[in-house]
Amino acid sequence: GAAYEAHGEAISDKTMDVAINSDAVLFGAVGGPQWDNVGYDVRPEAGLLRLRKDMDLFANLRPAICFDALADASSLKRELVAGLDILIVRELTGGVYFGEPRGIETLADGQRRGVNTQVYTTEEIRRVCRVAFDLAEKRGNRVCSVEKNNVMESGVLWREEATWVGENEYPDADLSHMLADNCAMQLVRTPKQFDVIVTDNLFGDMLSDVASMLTGSLGMLPSASLGPADESGRRRAMYEPVHGSAPDIAGQGKANPLAMIQSYAMMLRYSFDMGEDADLVEQAVRNVLDSGKRTGDIMQDGMELLSCEQMGQAVTAELDKLAA
DSSP: OHHHHHHSSSSOHHHHHHHHTSSOEEOOOOOOGGGTTSOTTTSHHHHHHHHHHHTTOOEEEEEEEOOGGGGGGSSSOHHHHTTOEEEEEEEOSSGGGTOSSOEEEEOTTSOEEEEOOOOOOHHHHHHHHHHHHHHHHTTTOEEEEEEOTTTOHHHHHHHHHHHHHHHHHOTTSEEEEEEHHHHHHHHHHOGGGOSEEEEOHHHHHHHHHHHHTTSSOGGGOEEEEEEEEOTTSOEEEEEEESSOOOGGGTTTTOOOOHHHHHHHHHHHHHHSOOHHHHHHHHHHHHHHHHTTEEOGGGOOTTOEEOOHHHHHHHHHHHHHHHHO
């Protein structure tokens, strides 16, 4: 919104150039009702889409982790979500959101028809699958590839290419396949069966939102978007909380900063190879929650209600203790 107010555009070329040439981008949130009536190409959300496109951020990482202190805040029973640690890898720059042709047309008989096209190529599928397998190697080494190969040709191709990557490049990984509708059901039935899920843009959009509610609050969830690796193996990357700008509570000190703090931890881990430091940040968050401190969105009976600033200060103080 600030860029639109200052320059009449969603993001300036100068800002875009800085982002592309940075080691990583830590992104806040955009949007608000005051920009609902401006053109789609200059809305704040268009700046986010341009960042993803121009930085070629093709893989979106959405962890769904349930902290033990928040297990009772989940929409599912504690025993289903306690210890939950899922990572959803969503293809971000292809599929039905970007496929052509698209649009709404008026037919000769006066009826209207809306068209969107689901398109994927071999390399688009293989490169996001490689990201999923690489991440799985650092976890349980289990990957579940999700599509609809029973009714969609793009799903047939997706399953074939995911299988090829698994068999030829990651033979030690445990690769399974699941239809997207069944995956949604399994996420709310027995979510801890999953380790890493890799899927396309549309299904990833839906499934990551389903998984997010297993954790208790959107205000807790970080995300990362990764691009191609350079010669050193480092990827362009952007990190952001999953939650939106929440204009209804803006400026009131009610926002939960933990998703942003955990996005910062992801940045340390994936962009700067500072895994031990990322562990400390995540442990600080865990310790603060275990001590009973809460923001309004995750407040429970008997807990201590903190403002956004107070929660940030509590995590910082805990981090200082851990790093001492």
